[in-house]
Amino acid sequence: MHRFALHRVWDTRGEAEKMTALLTPRNVLLAVLLAFLALLPVYSTLTGNYFLMSLFTRILILAMAAVSLNLIMGFGGMVSFGHAAYLGIGGYAVGILAKEGINSAFVQWPVALLASGLFALGVGALCLRTRGVYFIMITLAFAQMVYYVAIGLDRYGGDDGLTIHKRSQFFDSVNLSNRAFFYYLCFALLLLAVYVVWRLVNSRFGMVIQGARSNERRMRAIGFPVFRYKLVCFVISGVMCGLAGILLANHTDFISPALMFWTRSGDLMVMAVLGGMGTVFGPVIGSIAFLLLEEGLSQFTEFQGIILGPMLLAVALYARGGIDGILMGLRRG
Amino acid sequence: MADALLTIEGLIKRFGGVVASDNVLLDVARGELHAIIGPNGAGKTTLIGQLAGEIVPDAGRIHFGGRDITALPVHDRSLLGLGRTFQITSLFANFTALENVALAVQAHAGHSFRFWQDARKEAELREPARAALDRAGLSHRADTSVAGMSHGEHRQLELAMALATRPQMLLLDEPMAGLGPDESSRMVKTLRGLKRDLTILLIEHDMGAVFALADRITVLVYGRIIASGDPASIRANAEVRQAYLGEQEAVAHV
Missing domain, CATH: 3.40.50.300 (P-loop containing nucleotide triphosphate hydrolases)
Structure with missing residues (x-):
């Protein structure tokens, strides 16, 4: 399988061959991309271009959400059309606690992750009993439910949203309000998320999840109680997206129901599909491409969809593996 | 009886x-x-x-x-030792033959809430999987992906997967x-070979x-x-x- 090619090479070839085998256009591009992301705050600090750093902080956070969605959608075949709900739940947990005077990250973050996990457990327990379109519709329905609950929270801003006056507090030495520090925190957590997903999908657990996507009936026939594995996967994904929600609330210092409007769930799906669902890095690439395009196109037109839509269509029709799939198809030299 | x-x-x-x-x-x-x-x-x-x-x-x-x-x-019937194959070939299309069978072995090797270790490198899964492929006469195709196999080989793989669950029947x-x-x-020869050990x-x-x-x-x-x-x-x-x-x-x- 393609996505494990890098891994296999590591086992079977000599050192020199390993190095050349790793030098595929895709891996070189990934390395350049990571180096760019790692050095971006340096550039921003030197030039004073904080807009760029802020934009990319947002990209990294939404990339994490897309990575979490990809775990269930790309590898598990569970097409969740309500993933923005976890961004909202993570964000609102931070915002509500902040409003109530609890700023400690040691309280905020576990509460936010727990709430995301519990919500995923409830939604998963119901929607995983359905298939196809029903699954998609039920996940969407639950996300909309949370959206309207948030609108009804008058104490926390209702429709208008709520400003967070103080970001999550860790120790005194850790200051999330420092833009470069916060950027690197998001970057590190994104890389961690990608690594975790990579380990997961290649583990025994991941084999079950991928097997269930491929042929659930056969999975049961060979003795797997598929439901419980899918449910755990769904919860892991929800918690990971909740973490992105925590970061997003801290990044914008603001929460509102718009955080989890259904189009946002659609955006996350687009990022995963555009980048390539079959690989762990695909959604990261997809998020960068999508959000940069969106940002770039907004300079020229408010109807970005006119350009983004056909692009997505092209990917769906001609490049099933997304951008990462195209890159992996490229041969060296 | x-x-x-x-x-x-x-x-x-x-x-x-x-x-x-x-x-x-x-x-x-x-x-x-x-x-x-x-x-x-x-x-x-x-x-x-x-x-x-x-x-x-x-x-x-x-x-x-x-x-x-x-x-x-x-799944509980499978765990009790009742294996089956399908009339219409039912495999994991994006896996190799060995990965297909290894998954069947894994199903009977305790729970799969193991999140970290690379399953493709576990000898505990691969060795029995190879043995099952061998019994079904497919060991030479272990690393071929399902998509690259013939219909006849698919039928053999069906059998190998069922065998890998170590069924009584x-x-x-x-x-x-x-x-x-x-x-x-x-296939008749293969089944005749299985006949004495299995119901x-x-x-x-x-x-x-x-x-x-x-x-x-x-x-x-x-x-x-x-x-x-x-x-x-x-x-x-x-x-x-x-x-x-x-x-x-x-x-x-x-």
Whole structure:
């Protein structure tokens, strides 16, 4: 399988061959991309271009959400059309606690992750009993439910949203309000998320999840109680997206129901599909491409969809593996 | 029967007005290869579906190894040692042959809530998987992806996966379906090799294979058993000839 090619090479070839085998256009591009992301705050600090750093902080956070969605959608075949709900739940947990005077990250973050996990457990327990379109519709329905609950929270801003006056507090030495520090925190957590997903999908657990996507009936026939594995996967994904929600609330210092409007769930799906669902890095690439395009196109037109839509269509029709799939198809030299 | 591994008592399944299983009574003895034959629409696959747990019978009981499994879900039956293959090939298309079988091994190697270690490198999964591929005659294709294999190889892989679950009993749903004469005879050979270690319930249209392999044969017509016995008595049975075998030239040559 393609996505494990890098891994296999590591086992079977000599050192020199390993190095050349790793030098595929895709891996070189990934390395350049990571180096760019790692050095971006340096550039921003030197030039004073904080807009760029802020934009990319947002990209990294939404990339994490897309990575979490990809775990269930790309590898598990569970097409969740309500993933923005976890961004909202993570964000609102931070915002509500902040409003109530609890700023400690040691309280905020576990509460936010727990709430995301519990919500995923409830939604998963119901929607995983359905298939196809029903699954998609039920996940969407639950996300909309949370959206309207948030609108009804008058104490926390209702429709208008709520400003967070103080970001999550860790120790005194850790200051999330420092833009470069916060950027690197998001970057590190994104890389961690990608690594975790990579380990997961290649583990025994991941084999079950991928097997269930491929042929659930056969999975049961060979003795797997598929439901419980899918449910755990769904919860892991929800918690990971909740973490992105925590970061997003801290990044914008603001929460509102718009955080989890259904189009946002659609955006996350687009990022995963555009980048390539079959690989762990695909959604990261997809998020960068999508959000940069969106940002770039907004300079020229408010109807970005006119350009983004056909692009997505092209990917769906001609490049099933997304951008990462195209890159992996490229041969060296 | 004292040493019956599988006992089916009064199984009834209706789909609307069609009776797919009409009071089916059947014992399969430990170690025996029991074939079920019957014309299309006789309810053979529906019977397998009920034994495997995918279809819930309207009435009747199924005992396996002395245990009532009528209400047991599919995966639990597999864990008890009731393996199956599918009439229409049912594999993991984006995995290699070895990965397909390794997944079947994994299903019976404790729970799979193991999140970190690379499953493809676990000898505990790979070695038994290789052995199962070998038994099904596919070891040379271990690293080929399912998409790159022939239909005949898919049928062998079906069998390898079922074997990898280390079943006491196999439910084989037309293992020869779509095979050429050479592949068929190879499959007969493979099954003959398995026969002594395993109890097998075989559904098959290839009469040559059935009469070559079966210890006992049950004839199903419109969901009802019209005859059950050793191959010689089935061949001699007038009702069977009339209902089914008479139309099949193949029998004359067996």
